[in-house]
Every structure is written in C-alpha cells, then in structure tokens.
Amino acid sequence: MHLKELKIGNFVAKVPIFQGGMSVKVSTAPLVAAVANEGGVGLIGGTGISVEELIDQIHQTKKLTQGVFGVNVMVAIDNFIEIVKASIEEKVNLIAVGAGFSREVFKLCNKTGVEVVPIVSSVKAAQISERLGANAVIVEGGDAGGHLGTDISVGDLMPGIRAAVKIPVIAAGGLVDGNDIADMISLGADGVQLGNRFVLCDECDVHPNYKKVFLEAKKDDLTTILSPVGYMGSAVKNHFVKEFLKNETDKVTQCTNCLKVCSRSFCILERLQMARDGDMENGLFFAGRNVYKINDILSTKEIFRKLVKEANEKLASLAK
Numbered sequence: 577m578h579l580k581e582l583k584i585g586n587f588v589a590k591v592p593i594f595q596g597g598m599s600v601k602v603s604t605a606p607l608v609a610a611v612a613n614e615g616g617v618g619l620i621g622g623t624g625i626s627v628e629e630l631i632d633q634i635h636q637t638k639k640l641t642q643g644v645f646g647v648n649v650m651v652a653i654d655n656f657i658e659i660v661k662a663s664i665e666e667k668v669n670l671i672a673v674g675a676g677f678s679r680e681v682f683k684l685c686n687k688t689g690v691e692v693v694p695i696v697s698s699v700k701a702a703q704i705s706e707r708l709g710a711n712a713v714i715v716e717g718g719d720a721g722g723h724l725g726t727d728i729s730v731g732d733l734m735p736g737i738r739a740a741v742k743i744p745v746i747a748a749g750g751l752v753d754g755n756d757i758a759d760m761i762s763l764g765a766d767g768v769q770l771g772n773r774f775v776l777c778d779e780c781d782v783h784p785n786y787k788k789v790f791l792e793a794k795k796d797d798l799t800t801i802l803s804p805v806g807y808m809g810s811a812v813k814n815h816f817v818k819e820f821l822k823n824e825t826d827k828v829t830q831c832t833n834c835l836k837v838c839s840r841s842f843c844i845l846e847r848l849q850m851a852r853d854g855d856m857e858n859g860l861f862f863a864g865r866n867v868y869k870i871n872d873i874l875s876t877k878e879i880f881r882k883l884v885k886e887a888n889e890k891l892a893s894l895a896k
C-alpha cells in the first residue's frame with residue numbers, strides 16, 4: 577500500500593495532502609503555491625481578509641503555480657457569500673467551508689467547475705454534505721487548530737464517517753508526520769489535511785515570532801477558548817489567553833462587524849492579526865493540540881518529501 581493520487585470532482589492532486597486554510601493571512605500565496613507545486617492541495621485562508629485581498633492572493637498564487645489550490649472560508653463571517661462568489665469567478669479548484677454549514681454554497685458552485693469540500697465533525701454533517709452535492713469532506717477532529725466542531729479525535733471519527741459516505745474523505749486534526757498520515761489512510765481516508773506543520777514552514781510568511789511561539793509550545797501550553805464565533809478554539813496559552821480564561825471578557829475597542837453573530841467577548845480579528853504580526857503576549861495563536869511534536873522549520877519541499885516517505889514506509893509495513 578502507498579499514498580495514491582486523489583481525484584475530487586474535476587481535479588487531481590498527485591499527493592493526497594491538503595494544507596489547511598488558515599485565517600487572517602496565515603496561509604497566503606507563497607505557502608499555498610509551494611504546496612500546490614509539490615502536488616498537494618494548497619488553501620488560501622479566505623477568512624479575515626477583504627474580497628479585494630482574496631482576489632490579489634489568488635492572482636499571486638496563480639503566478640507561482642499551475643497546481644491545485646482553493647480557498648478556505650468560514651460560514652460565520654459577514655462577507656462569506658462575497659468570498660465564495662469571488663472564488664468562483666476566479667475559478668479556483670475548490671472551496672473548503674468550515675465553522676458552520678451553508679446550503680447556499682452548493683447552489684452557487686453547482687456546475688461552475690469549483691468543487692465544494694465542507695469541513696465536518698459528525699456522520700450526520702458528512703451525509704447531509706454528500707446529499708447536497710459535496711465533492712469530498714474534510715473530517716476534522718478535536719485535536720485540530722482553530723475553531724473546533726467536536727472534542728472527538730479524528731481517529732475516532734473516521735470509521736463512522738468513512739462507512740457513511742461514498743465521496744472522498746480527508747482526515748484532519750493533530751496529524752504531524754507520515755506515520756499519522758498512514759494511520760488515517762488505513763482507516764479509509766483518501767487524503768489528509770495538516771495545519772500546524774505548514775505554519776512551521778519556510779514559505780509560511782507570518783512574523784518569525786509566530787513560528788517561535790509554535791516551536792516553544794509544550795504539551796501543556798495548548799488549551800481551548802470559547803471564541804466570539806460560538807465555537808471552541810484551540811490555541812496556545814499565552815498571556816492574552818490566560819487573562820481571558822480568568823475574566824472571560826476583554827475590552828473591544830473597535831468593531832468592523834466581521835462576523836454574522838459575535839458574542840463580543842473579545843475581538844477575534846484583532847487578536848489573530850496581533851498574532852500574525854508577532855505579538856507573542858497579546859495575540860491569539862490558534863494551534864492544533866500536537867504542535868509541540870513539531871520541532872523544526874522546513875521547506876515545503878522537504879516537508880512533502882518526509883511526509884510521503886514516512887507514510888509510504890508505514891503503509892508498506894502495515895501491508896505485510
């Protein structure tokens with residue numbers, strides 16, 4: 577057994593590895609294109625940016641690659657439909673939809689050549705997605721970074737969802753190396769999605785302090801925090817998170833109404849931007865629970881080489 581290319585609707589990824597979309601300019605053109613050039617699927621973080629910024633990111637990515645890439649967007653954001661429409665007009669390969677469920681996205685993408693890949697955390701959501709026309713689903717477990725739809729691990733979610741749908745299933749959450757990837761393929765996944773691993777990557781153009789926070793994170797430094805979006809979010813326990821967990825509120829000085837519904841317990845956009853810009857104390861550093869297992873910053877090329885080699889070796893040994 578070995579990793580196989582992955583066909584989803586109209587596109588084929590030579591390597592079945594997705595780089596998870598990461599909001600507020602964590603996954604941008606240089607990273608997305610580098611992943612696509614390795615034969616994987618790159619995803620621009622389409623949340624926390626304007627439509628004009630998204631179009632610019634898509635154009636920049638197209639200049640750097642002819643590979644497969646798309647846009648990840650959260651249903652919960654105010655400009656969700658505009659981001660979806662712009663992605664369709666710009667003819668990206670796919671739209672990965674998280675943090676909520678949208679029926680409209682299926683209608684909008686229908687027959688446009690842009691594939692819809694919802695992020696799900698339950699059998700029911702996977703089945704509804706398939707019925708509405710999803711081309712694949714990303715099954716995200718509770719060890720993932722960012723907003724979470726469950727506290728169940730992806731390993732526990734996989735068998736039920738695999739058995740319930742026929743479309744390709746991409747496993748995500750807490751996967752850091754090729755052994756983890758092989759485990760997911762053995763559970764019936766057609767591909768995998770990684771987030772943390774691609775932050776600790778040369779082509780990820782966040783502030784160097786962002787990578788420092790990731791590299792220095794210990795197992796006990798990861799926690800969950802109730803996001804104003806209404807979902808739990810997995811993040812590094814820095815000064816801001818510790819203070820917020822004590823008081824459960826924070827001053828919101830200005831608001832751009834970036835979310836459809838917001839508890840206003842803190843400004844998530846501002847805190848994620850602070851993290852992106854390297855404010856180690858006051859930023860919100862979304863991170864998956866296994867970030868502490870990654871101890872190096874590598875090029876995208878080297879990450880793919882290692883992941884594929886490790887995964888294929890483990891798959892071969894499992895087949896014996």
Ligand SMILES: Cc1cc2nc3c(=O)[nH]c(=O)nc-3n(C[C@H](O)[C@H](O)[C@H](O)COP(=O)(O)O)c2cc1C
Pocket residue numbers: 595596597598599600602621622623648649650673674675695716719720721722723748749750751752769770771772773775861862863864865866
């Ligand atoms: C910094 C960061 C930001 C993220 N932002 C988003 C996002 O905007 N939308 C989304 O669907 N998932 C988001 N995620 C989740 C990733 O796309 C990916 O599914 C997840 O990180 C996989 O788990 P891992 O980090 O353990 O590999 C984010 C993750 C991280 C680490």
